[in-house]
Every structure is written in structure tokens, then in C-alpha cells.
Amino acid sequence: xxxxxxxxxxxIALALTATGSATAQTINYGELEALFKEPVTTSATxxxxxxxxxxxxxxxxxxxDIRRSGANDIPExxxxxxxxxxxxxxxxxxxxxxxxxxxxxxxRLLVLVNGRQVYLDHYGVTTWNAIPVELSEIRQIEVxxxxxxxxxxxxxxxxVINIITFSPLYDDVxxxxxxxxxQKYRQVSLVNTLKAGDRAGLKISAGASDADEFDTxxxxxxxxxxxxPERRSLSLDGLVQVTDDMQWGVELxxxxxxxxxxxxxxxxxxATTDTYSARTSLTGESGWGLxxxxxxxxxxxxxxxxxxxxxxxPITNSVTVAKLQDLFKVxxxxxxxxxxxxxxxxxxxxxxxEATVSYDVYSAGGMWDWSVSKSVSLTNAVRVDHLRLxxxxxxxLANFPSATGxxxxxxxxxxxxxxxxxxxxxxxxxxxxxxxxxxxxxxQLPSMLAFGYHDGFPPNPGSPLPIYSRxxxxxxxxxxxVMNYELGYDRQIPQIDALAxxxxxRQTSKNLIGDVDPTRISSIDFNTFPIPVDFLFGNVxxxxxxxxxxxxxxRIGTAWRWGLNYAFEIVDDDLVAAYNDGNPTAVAFExxxxxxxxxxxxxYTRGGFEAxxxxxxxxGYRVPQYQPGAGMWxxxxxEDRITLSGRVGYHLNDIITVAVEGLSFNQTxxxxxxxxxxERRLYFSVRADY
Numbered sequence: 001x002x003x004x005x006x007x008x009x010x011x012i013a014l015a016l017t018a019t020g021s022a023t024a025q026t027i028n029y030g031e032l033e034a035l036f037k038e039p040v041t042t043s044a045t046x047x048x049x050x051x052x053x054x055x056x057x058x059x060x061x062x063x064x065d066i067r068r069s070g071a072n073d074i075p076e077x078x079x080x081x082x083x084x085x086x087x088x089x090x091x092x093x094x095x096x097x098x099x100x101x102x103x104x105x106x107x108r109l110l111v112l113v114n115g116r117q118v119y120l121d122h123y124g125v126t127t128w129n130a131i132p133v134e135l136s137e138i139r140q141i142e143v144x145x146x147x148x149x150x151x152x153x154x155x156x157x158x159x160v161i162n163i164i165t166f167s168p169l170y171d172d173v174x175x176x177x178x179x180x181x182x183q184k185y186r187q188v189s190l191v192n193t194l195k196a197g198d199r200a201g202l203k204i205s206a207g208a209s210d211a212d213e214f215d216t217x218x219x220x221x222x223x224x225x226x227x228x229p230e231r232r233s234l235s236l237d238g239l240v241q242v243t244d245d246m247q248w249g250v251e252l253x254x255x256x257x258x259x260x261x262x263x264x265x266x267x268x269x270x271a272t273t274d275t276y277s278a279r280t281s282l283t284g285e286s287g288w289g290l291x292x293x294x295x296x297x298x299x300x301x302x303x304x305x306x307x308x309x310x311x312x313x314p315i316t317n318s319v320t321v322a323k324l325q326d327l328f329k330v331x332x333x334x335x336x337x338x339x340x341x342x343x344x345x346x347x348x349x350x351x352x353x354e355a356t357v358s359y360d361v362y363s364a365g366g367m368w369d370w371s372v373s374k375s376v377s378l379t380n381a382v383r384v385d386h387l388r389l390x391x392x393x394x395x396x397l398a399n400f401p402s403a404t405g406x407x408x409x410x411x412x413x414x415x416x417x418x419x420x421x422x423x424x425x426x427x428x429x430x431x432x433x434x435x436x437x438x439x440x441x442x443x444q445l446p447s448m449l450a451f452g453y454h455d456g457f458p459p460n461p462g463s464p465l466p467i468y469s470r471x472x473x474x475x476x477x478x479x480x481x482v483m484n485y486e487l488g489y490d491r492q493i494p495q496i497d498a499l500a501x502x503x504x505x506r507q508t509s510k511n512l513i514g515d516v517d518p519t520r521i522s523s524i525d526f527n528t529f530p531i532p533v534d535f536l537f538g539n540v541x542x543x544x545x546x547x548x549x550x551x552x553x554x555r556i557g558t559a560w561r562w563g564l565n566y567a568f569e570i571v572d573d574d575l576v577a578a579y580n581d582g583n584p585t586a587v588a589f590e591x592x593x594x595x596x597x598x599x600x601x602x603x604y605t606r607g608g609f610e611a612x613x614x615x616x617x618x619x620g621y622r623v624p625q626y627q628p629g630a631g632m633w634x635x636x637x638x639e640d641r642i643t644l645s646g647r648v649g650y651h652l653n654d655i656i657t658v659a660v661e662g663l664s665f666n667q668t669x670x671x672x673x674x675x676x677x678x679e680r681r682l683y684f685s686v687r688a689d690y
Contacts, residue, residue: 027040027042027048028167028170029139029140029164029167029170030170030171031170032048036050038050038051039051039060039062039140041054041058041060041140041142043142043144043151043152043160043162043164044056044058044144044151045151045327045335045337045367045369045379046290046325046327046335046337046367047327047335047369052434052490052492052499053426053434055369055377055379055422055424055426055436055438056144056145056146056148056151056422056424056438057144057145057146057436057438057486057488057503058142058143058144058145059081059082059142059143059145060140060141060142060143061077061078061081061140061141061142061143062139062140063138063139063140063166065077066135066138066141067135067136068603068610068612068647068649069612069614069645069647070612070614070645070646070647070659070661070662070663070683071135071645071661071663072135072179072185072187072209072661072663072683073094073128073129073135074128074131074133074135074141074161074163075088075094075096075128076645076663077135077141078096078141078143078161079599079616080563080599080601080614080616081143081565081599082501082549082550082551082565082566082567082597082599083098083099083145083547083549083567083569083597084096084097084098084143085097085098085100085102085593085594085597085618086672087102087623087672087673088672088673088678089104089260089261089262089268089672089673089675090213090214090229090259090260090261090262090268090675090676091183091211091212091213091214091228091229091259091679092129092211092213092228092229092230092231092257092259092260093127093129093229093259093260093261093262093271094128095125095262096109096126096128096161097109097158098143098145098158098159099145099146099158099159099505099507099545099547099567099569100545100547100569100571100589100593101158101509101543101545101571101589101593102592102593103264103587103589103592103624104262104263104264104265104266104624104673105123105124105125105261105262105263105264106125106126107123107124107125107155107264107444107447107513108155108157108158108159108444108482109126109155109156109158109159109160109161110148110152110153110154110155110156110159110160110161111126111131111160111161111163112152112160112161112162112163113131113132113133113163113165114163114164114165114237114251115281115294116251116277116279116296116298117153117298117319117321118130118131118132118163118298119155120275120298120300120317121317121319121345121347121447121448122300122302122315122317122347122447122448122449123263123264123447123448123449124155124444124445124446124447124448124449124450125264125447126161127257127261127273127275129229129231129255129257129259130255130257130273130275131163131255132205132233132234132235132253132254132255132275132277133163133165133205133233133235134177134189134190134191134205134206134207134233134235135189136173136175136177136189136191136687137165137166137173137175137191137203137205138163138164138165138166139164139165139166139167139171140164141161141162141163141164142160142161142162142163142164143159143160143161144156144159144160144161144162145158145159145503145549146158146159146438146440146442146484146486146505146507147159147420147422147440147441147442147482147483147484147507148160148422148440148442149383149420149422149440149441149442149443150365150367150381150382150383150420150421150422150440150441150442151367151381151422153341153363153383154361154383154385154418154420154442154443154444154445154479155443155444155445156442157442157443157444157480157481157482157509158482165203165237166193166203167201167203167239168193168194168201168202168203168237168238168239169198169200169201169239169240169241169247170201171193172193172195173191173192173193173203174191174192174193174689174690175189175190175191175687175688175689175690176188176189176190176191176687176688176690177189177190177685177686177687177688178685178686178687179661179683179684179685179686180683180684180685181661181681181682181683181684182679182680182681182682182683183211183212183213183214183679183681184210184211184212184228185209185210185211185212185681185683186209186210186211187207187208187209188207188208188209189205189206189207190204190205190206190207191203191204191205192204192205198241199240199241200238200239200240200241201238201239202236202237202238203235203236203237203238204235204236204237205233205234205235205237206233206234206235207231207232207233208231208232208233209229209230209231210228210229210230210231211228211229212228213227213228213229213260213676214669214676214677214678214679215679227258227259227260227270228258229257229258229259229260230256230257230258230259231255231256231257231259232255232256232257233253233254233255233256234253234254234255235251235252235253235254236250236251236252236253237249237250237251238250238251245284245285245286246282246283246284247282247283247284248280248281248282249279249280249281249282249283250279250280251277251278251279251280251296252277252278252279253275253276253277254274254275254276254277255273255274255275256272256273256274257271257272257273257274258271258272259271259273261304262673262675263304264514264515265515266623266624266625266674268675269304269305269313270304270305271302271303271304271305272302272303273300273301273302273303274300274301274302275298275299275300275301276298276299277296277297277298277299278296278297279294279295279296279297280294280295280296281293281294281295282294288326288328289326289327289328289329290326290327290328291324291325291326291327292323292324292325292326293323293324294322294323294324295320295321295322295323296320296321297318297319297320297321298318298319299316299317299318300315300316300317300318301314301315301316302314302315302316302317303315315347315348315449315453316347316348317345317346317347317348317448318345318346319343319344319345319346320343320344320345321341321342321343322341322342322343323339323340323341323342324339324340324341325337325338325339325340326338326339332371333370333371333372334368334369334370334371335367335368335369335370336366336367336368336369337365337366337367337381338365338366338367339363339364339365339366340363340364340365341361341362341363341364341365342360342361342362342363343360343361343363344358344359344360344361345358345359345360345361345448346358347448347449347452347453354393354394355391355392355393355394355395356391356392356393357389357390357391357412357448357451357452357453357473358389358390358391358392359387359388359389359390359451360387360388360390361385361386361387361388362385362386363383363384363385363386364383364384365381365382365383365384366381366382366383367379367380367381368380368381374428375427375428375429376425376426376427376428377425377426378423378424378425378426379422379423379424379426380421380422380423380424381421381422381423382419382420382421383419383420383421384417384418384419385417385418385419385420385443386415386416386417387415387416387417387418387445388415389412389413389414389415389416389451389475390412390413391407391409391411391412391452391475392409393409395407395408395409406472406474406536407472407474407475411475411476412451412452412475414475416478416479418443418479418481419441419443420440420441420442420443421439421440421441422438422439422440423438423439423440424436424437424438425437425438431492432491432492432493432494433489433490433491433492434488434489434490435487435488435489436486436487436488436489437486437487438484438485438486438487438488439483439484439485439486440483440484440486441481441482441483441484442481442482442484443479443480443481443482444479444480444481444482444513445479446473446477446479446513446537448473449473449537450473450474450477450513450537451473451474451475451477451537452473452475453472453473472536472537473537474536474537474538476538477513477537477538477539478511478539479511480509480510480511480512480513480539481509481510481511482507482508482509482510483507483508483510484505484506484507485505485506485507486503486504486505486506487503487504487505488501488502488503488504489501489502489503490502493552493554496554496556497554497555497556498552498553498554498555499552499553499554500550500551500552501549501550501551501552501565502548502549502550503548503549503550504547504548505545505546505547505548506544506545506546507544507545507546507547508542508543508544509542509543509544509545510542511539511542512539512540512541512542512543512573512575512587513537513538513539513540514537514538514540514587515536515537515538515540515587540575540576540587541573541574541575541576541587542573542574542576543571543572543573543574543589543590544571544572544574545569545570545571545572545589545593546569546570547567547568547569547570548567548568549565549566549567549568550565550566551563551564551565551566551599552564552565558605559604559605559606560602560603560604561601561602561603562600562601562602562603563599563600563601563602564598564599564600564601565598565599565600566596566597566598566599567596567597567598568595568596569593569594569595570593570595571589571590571593572590573587573588573589573590575587587624588622588624588635591621591622591624591635592621592622592623592624593621594618594619594620594621595619596617596618596619597616597617597618597619598615598616598617599614599615599616599617600614600615601613601614601615608650608651608652609648609649609650609651610647610648610649610650610651611646611647611648611649612646612647613644613645613646614644614645614646615642615643615644616641616642616643616644616645617640617641617642618640618641619640620637620638620639620640621638622635622636622637622638623635623636623638623673623674624636624674625674636673636674638671638672638673639671641670641671641672642666643663643664643666643667643670644662644664644665644666645662645663645664645665646661646662646665647659647660647661647662648660654689655688655689655690656686656687656688657686657687657688657689658684658685658686658687659684659685659687660682660683660684661682661683661684661685662680662681662682662683663680663681663682664678664679664680664681665680665681665682666680667680668680
């Protein structure tokens with residue numbers, strides 16, 4: 001049981017002691033959408049902006065888009081966004097990449113829910129089904145593309161998925177959903193809002209789902225590991241108008257998963273994941289501007305079982321983040337945001353819990369948004385992160401206390417300082433056109449496992465060694481950095497009620513993180529270290545990417561809506577620390593990034609009837625595949641594919657909606673990864689909005 005309420009009490013204390021003279025605090029998205037006739041965001045600069053005004057490349061998926069998608073999880077919704085790659089490993093596990101570089105346990109994409117990180121630091125991954133959010137409570141999903149660490153925080157090197165839910169104070173959402181279908185899929189979801197006049201609101205959401213795993217052919221190892229995925233989720237989100245000039249928010253969440261996951265070394269694993277979180281925030285407006293103070297803590301308990309001898313890998317990880325920021329104006333043309341953040345991250349080296357790996361990060365950032373003229377604006381942001389790494393406790397191997405690992409605690413006594421920035425020049429020659437020139441640098445930290453996990457296992461049959469170290473992190477890993485240059489153009493076409501978008505970009509990624517040949521790590525003296533290291537995380541080289549995205553979305557009258565987008569990308573890897581000379585590694589972005597992706601959609605509404613059809617084309621690519629017998633990686637071919645998904649729904653009355661939904665319904669199965677093929681999924685759903 002986790003102690004959630006002490007953090008909530010901190011928020012109460014802040015609310016009782018803070019002062020101010022504000023007239024507005026958190027943003028009422030509903031009122032702004034009604035005013036501007038389009039989705040509005042505050043995430044990039046802190047102030048309300050239209051999608052076409054933000055200084056980043058951003059796509060916004062609305063609540064209506066989500067409801068009509070026919071999807072049963074967030075990755076299936078993201079599949080239709082230009083430049084997004086979705087790999088479904090099993091019925092309960094997916095990885096999502098933005099602008100290429102997708103991989104098992106993909107670490108490059110920062111995912112937030114209402115400003116709280118749901119990205120898991122133990123493996124540097126987003127476990128999508130562990131996000132404690134029901135689809136019917138999401139107001140919008142913001143897909144921010146490219147490095148944006150200076151604006152959103154580190155690990156936002158490919159982009160940011162910013163999930164914004166309906167406000168418990170401003171919105172009134174009461175929804176229940178039942179869904180069932182193929183693979184014995186069963187889901188129930190509930191979102192309910194409770195109000196105390198116009199001064200306080202509480203939103204409660206809960207969900208549960210069960211299913212069978214895909215039955216497509218797999219290797220003997222994969223067949224032994226697969227299991228039916230289960231998901232349980234609960235969230236409480238409260239917002240109180242403490243005074244006329246101040247608001248206090250509290251959020252508590254819990255999720256539980258049982259599923260088959262894929263580790264970053266492309267090994268399938270039986271996984272059980274439990275997450276907990278507690279967050280409290282205080283916002284207000286004073287003579288110093290619009291300010292926010294927040295603190296949250298995320299807990300993770302995970303168990304990974306790869307099916308081998310002594311293969312159990314239990315992990316506990318917690319992160320505490322405290323943040324203070326202020327948004328203010330100087331004159332009519334200059335907006336500034338300053339922020340400070342403290343982060344403490346720790347992972348127990350289980351099973352001897354007296355050993356821990358941890359780091360503290362002290363961050364400072366600033367943003368300047370300058371309206372140079374009516375048609376030109378300049379936005380600059382910079383952030384500096386200083387990390388202090390530490391390890392305490394025994395340095396012996398977890399399963400073999402008599403043997404030491406490859407590093408001592410003194411090796412972890414080190415500091416890292418990294419900077420990131422975002423710069424955007426926007427020119428609006430007309431009210432309908434926006435041209436952006438952007439440059440940015442983002443930083444990705446190594447995961448906690450990559451930094452500090454090590455374990456011992458029995459030797460392979462016939463080995464003269466009594467034991468060997470199977471997997472190890474390394475304190476010598478450098479953070480990965482991504483430099484991005486981009487040209488963007490938006491054109492509103494009122495004659496057909498459409499928005500056309502174009503982006504051309506060039507990226508360079510340095511210090512890629514992956515599994516390396518341990519003998520190439522100069523800090524380990526293998527002449528004196530008696531136990532070989534099988535897997536060792538390290539920096540494996542660099543990579544360049546060039547791509548473009550074009551798309552258009554629009555409506556025809558009130559009945560029809562449509563969209564079409566295309567993404568092209570070519571990746572060139574330069575790997576300098578490959579695992580075993582001449583053999584592929586778990587880092588193979590040049591092969592695993594598809595060159596071409598095309599997404600199309602069309603929707604129709606008449607009376608209570610609505611229908612939506614989505615088409616996705618992805619060109620062929622090759623996915624790394626671990627080969628246990630050979631002890632190295634190969635590449636599995638994934639052929640070109642076209643998949644169709646859709647939904648047909650009917651509103652029986654003002655409360656009840658029934659729908660038939662299909663994912664990849666045009667074929668029995670198709671391959672997306674080196675694990676089992678993804679099957680056709682058909683569902684029937686009933687939704688009540690009361």
C-alpha cells in the first residue's frame with residue numbers, strides 16, 4: 001500500500017498559506033474552443049494559443065476524434081497522425097515513435113497527463129495501457145513533434161504526447177462504456193463528475209479490460225511467454241477554487257497490468273506492472289503573473305519474467321518532481337516564463353533492496369515570446385539540467401552475493417550537465433498563412449536500468465565459469481542529444497473548411513543508447529574482472545534523419561469530414577559500438593524506420609447515424625529480433641501493409657449510443673514486429689452519456 005495522502009496534505013498547506021490577487025487560474029478549454037472555433041493549447045508557451053499559432057509542430061486530436069475513432073486504446077488513436085509509428089507487439093503491448101526511431105521499449109517520446117509524467121524511468125519507456133486515463137475523459141491529445149526538452153522537459157527528444165483530460169471544475173462528464181468482441185475482449189469504463197456548487201469538482205474514472213492473446217504463429221519461446229492481457233485503472237482528480245484568486249488541485253491514480261511485454265533487447269517477457277501516483281498543485285495570478293507550484297510522485301512496481309533460469313527481474317522505481325513556474329508579460333509584446341524543477345529518481349536493485357541507484361536533477365528554464373510585429377513572432381526557450389548520480393549498498397551480483405559486478409559505488413559518483421533549447425520564428429503574411437523556421441536541441445537521459453542494474457545468472461551448459469553477469473547498466477553512459485532543424489507551413493482554406501500543413505526537417509542524434517559489446521567499454525578491465533558481461537548498456541553511435549510531412553484535414557458542410565496525410569523519412573545510422581562485429585544490434589533505426597506512411601480518413605453524420613473509415617499504409621521495414629540460440633540479433637522482415645479500421649455508430653437517444661468497431665478488419669492478420677502477427681479485432685460497444 002502506498003502512502004498517497006501526505007502529498008495531498010502539502011497542497012492543503014500551500015493553499016492555506018499562499019496569497020495573491022488573481023482573477024483567473026487554470027484554463028477553461030471549453031470556453032476558449034467556443035471563442036476561437038478550434039482547439040486551443042497552453043502547453044507550449046503557457047498562454048492560450050490556436051494550433052496554428054504555437055511555436056512548435058503540433059497536431060491536436062479532439063474528444064470527438066477519439067470517440068469516433070473506434071479505437072480502444074491511445075496508440076490506435078495516434079496511428080492516424082502524420083509521422084507517427086505504432087508497433088503492436090501483442091494484444092496488450094505497443095510502442096509508439098514520432099518521426100521514426102521506434103524500437104522495443106521506445107524511450108524517445110515524453111508522455112504527459114495534465115503535466116504529470118507517465119513516462120516510466122526504470123526502462124525509459126511508456127507502458128501505454130498503464131496510463132490511468134479512460135478514453136472518454138480525454139479532452140484532447142496534443143502530438144508535439146521534434147525535440148522539445150526546453151519547453152516540456154528532458155526525454156522529449158522525438159516529441160511529446162500531452163494528454164489533457166476534462167476539468168473536474170469546468171466540465172461535467174458522466175460516461176459509462178461497455179465493449180466486447182473478438183479475442184474474448186471485455187471492457188468496462190466509467191467517468192463521473194461530482195460538483196460542490198461552482199467552487200469545487202471531483203472527477204472519478206475507472207476502467208477494466210481482459211482479453212485473450214493473439215493466436216497467430218510464434219516461436220516456441222514466444223508461445224511459452226504469451227498470456228492474456230489484463231488492465232485495471234482508477235483515477236481521482238479534484239480541483240477547488242480556494243479563493244477568488246487561487247485554485248488547488250489534487251490527483252491520485254492507480255493502475256495494474258498483466259501482459260506480455262518486449263524488453264529493449266527485443267526479448268519477450270511476462271510482465272506485471274503496478275503504478276501509483278499522487279500530485280498536488282496550486283495556481284494563481286498576481287502582480288508577478290500567472291504562477292503554478294506543483295509536486296507529484298510516481299511509484300512503479302514491475303516484474304519481468306523472460307522464462308529462463310533465474311530470469312525473474314523485479315523492479316521498484318519512484319520519482320518525485322517539484323516544480324515552480326511563473327508566466328508574465330513585459331509591455332504588450334513580450335511574454336516570459338521562468339521555471340525551476342527538482343527531481344529525485346531512485347530504483348532499488350532488487351532482490352537485495354539495500355542497494356539503490358538514484359539521481360537528483362536540478363533544472364532551470366526560461367522562455368521568451370516576442371511579438372515583433374503583427375505578422376512576425378519570435379519564441380526562444382532554454383533549459384539547463386544538472387544531474388548528480390549515486391549508488392549505495394552492496395556491489396555484489398543480486399543472485400550471487402559472493403561475486404562482484406563490473407562497477408563499484410565510486411564509479412557512480414559523477415555529475416552531468418546538459419542544455420536544451422527551442423527557437424522558432426513565425427511569419428504570418430496573411431491571416432490564413434503561417435510559416436515557421438525552427439531549431440531545437442533535446443536531451444534524453446539513460447534509463448535507470450541502463451545506468452545501474454546488474455545481475456548474475458548460472459552459466460550456459462558446458463561453460464567453465466561458475467557464473468556470469470547477464471545484464472548490466474553502466475554509469476559511464478552519456479545522455480543522448482537530438483538536434484533538429486525544421487521548416488513548417490500552415491494554410492487555412494476557408495472555401496473548403498480545411499487546414500493544410502507541411503513540414504520539412506533534418507535531425508542528428510548523438511550518443512544513441514543501446515546494448516554494446518562489453519569489451520569496448522574502456523572503463524572495465526577485463527583482464528582482472530573474472531565474470532564476463534553478456535549485456536551492457538552504452539552509447540552505440542549516431543544517426544541522421546531527413547523527412548517531410550504533408551497533410552490536409554477538412555469538412556464538407558455538417559455531414560462530411562475527411563483527412564489525408566503523407567510522411568517520408570530516411571534514416572542513416574553510424575554505429576561505432578556494435579554488439580559482436582558484423583552482426584546487427586538492438587539499435588537498427590536505418591532498417592526499422594519505414595520510408596513511407598500514408599493515412600486517410602472519411603466520416604459521415606446524418607441524424608443519429610455516424611460512420612468513420614480510416615486507412616493506413618506503411619512501407620516495409622526490418623525489426624531487430626533477438627535469437628536466443630545464436631546469442632545475437634537478427635532482422636525480421638515486415639512487409640508493406642494496408643490496414644482499414646472504422647466505426648459505425650447510432651445514437652438511440654440523447655443518452656445511449658451503440659457502435660460496431662473494427663481494427664485492421666480488411667485482413668485476418670498482419671505483421672508489425674518480430675513477435676506474433678496482429679489479428680483482426682471487431683467490437684460492439686454501448687456508451688451512455690448521462
